[in-house]
Amino acid sequence: MTHALVIGGGIAGPVTAMALRRAGIEATVHEAHPTGADHLGAFLVLFANGLAALRAVGADEPVLACSFPADTVEFLGPGGDRLGARPLTGAGDDGLSPRTLQRAALYRALRDEAVRRGVRVAYGKRLVDATSGPGGVVAHFADGTRAEGDVLIGADGIHSRTRTLLDPAAPPPRHTGQLTVCGRTRVAGHGVVPERTYRMVYGQRAFFGCTSAPDGTTYWFANIPAPEQPRSVLAAITPGGWRQRVLDAFAGDRTPVSDLVAATGDAVVGVNAYDIPTLPVWHGDRAVLVGDAVHATAPNAAQGASMAIEDSVTLARCLRDLPDPRRAFAAYERLRRERVERVVALSAAMAGRIATPPERPRTPAPPDGADDWLTSYRVDWHTPAD
Numbered sequence: 001m002t003h004a005l006v007i008g009g010g011i012a013g014p015v016t017a018m019a020l021r022r023a024g025i026e027a028t029v030h031e032a033h034p035t036g037a038d039h040l041g042a043f044l045v046l047f048a049n050g051l052a053a054l055r056a057v058g059a060d061e062p063v064l065a066c067s068f069p070a071d072t073v074e075f076l077g078p079g080g081d082r083l084g085a086r087p088l089t090g091a092g093d094d095g096l097s098p099r100t101l102q103r104a105a106l107y108r109a110l111r112d113e114a115v116r117r118g119v120r121v122a123y124g125k126r127l128v129d130a131t132s133g134p135g136g137v138v139a140h141f142a143d144g145t146r147a148e149g150d151v152l153i154g155a156d157g158i159h160s161r162t163r164t165l166l167d168p169a170a171p172p173p174r175h176t177g178q179l180t181v182c183g184r185t186r187v188a189g190h191g192v193v194p195e196r197t198y199r200m201v202y203g204q205r206a207f208f209g210c211t212s213a214p215d216g217t218t219y220w221f222a223n224i225p226a227p228e229q230p231r232s233v234l235a236a237i238t239p240g241g242w243r244q245r246v247l248d249a250f251a252g253d254r255t256p257v258s259d260l261v262a263a264t265g266d267a268v269v270g271v272n273a274y275d276i277p278t279l280p281v282w283h284g285d286r287a288v289l290v291g292d293a294v295h296a297t298a299p300n301a302a303q304g305a306s307m308a309i310e311d312s313v314t315l316a317r318c319l320r321d322l323p324d325p326r327r328a329f330a331a332y333e334r335l336r337r338e339r340v341e342r343v344v345a346l347s348a349a350m351a352g353r354i355a356t357p358p359e360r361p362r363t364p365a366p367p368d369g370a371d372d373w374l375t376s377y378r379v380d381w382h383t384p385a386d
Helices: 012-022 048-056 061-065 103-116 161-166 231-236 239-249 257-262 304-321 325-351
Strands: 003-007 026-031 043-046 072-076 082-087 099-102 120-123 127-133 136-141 146-149 151-154 174-185 197-202 207-212 218-225 268-275 287-289
Touching: 003 012, 003 136, 003 146, 012 026, 012 103, 012 304, 026 146, 043 048, 043 103, 043 304, 048 061, 048 304, 061 099, 061 103, 099 103, 103 120, 127 161, 136 151, 151 161, 161 287, 174 239, 174 325, 218 239, 218 257, 231 268, 239 257, 239 268, 268 325, 287 325, 304 325
Parallel strands: 003 026, 003 151, 026 120, 072 197, 151 287
Antiparallel strands: 043 099, 072 082, 127 136, 136 146, 174 218, 174 268, 197 207, 207 218
């Protein structure tokens, strides 16, 4: 195998291309947007497991350079009372603290590092079809062009075209029953979160989280129970409209949420929250899915980006060690399916509890090993996949 076509230039796409290159396989990233996805999204968190997967292929330093750490989480109730606190790092996290950064900054860091390593990124390439045969695969794009390779890797997100090409009967993403609204502010007096801490607020009707960067910027999100909204409706909501939705959700609570949200300007965005609990078809003879295309996760566990990075490195490892694509894809699915479906289920279960304060929050830490399966997981890059 000599060349892979990677569809999608967000998170999983560039990481897959870098990992493949380290495995001796060339890859071209095909991004649907004309100039990349630098403007998309709000912010996210990478936990120790995602950072360690980047480190396995030498790609962690650019991400560490544009992010900031937090290693503690504290909980507030709807009356503003402090319910407890606990570490965000587990026993097996190798000293890696979760890192917060803007999604666009992560896109840029991963793409720029991939390009620095010699990965080609082609823009304006929206996949419309793919055909495969014994000798390889051909991708057809909306602009009338095509590309040929040995395999096609669908890293094209929750509304993946690759997924529907692999299985036209694939279940659609499931709405989780909530909207997620994210914002940031640097208004004086509103860098209110203690250093290296995430503050989680259980409101009477919604859930809120925030953290402050060293430069004084406070990043926040709100998970608000709500039915799925059409894309046209979401696009029509102004930043002021999103702020008001959050203010309404926390009206009557005695927490710092309302002051923080009211101090936020136009840096606010809201989206439907989706997940994909299980997908029957992960791959074909020449095509395979990674990241949100195969197992989108609700934002509650903040593991979506880390899971996508784990996928990318694991898939490259399998393609390195198993030259037959179908065998490599089967090994990748075997290594990943149980773990990612468990994470999706965990995050979905958290959605059902977001508006209810725990009666006895775990403080100061969970029992030894309670969270190790999640954040202390490591992709074993050096052991042959076969």
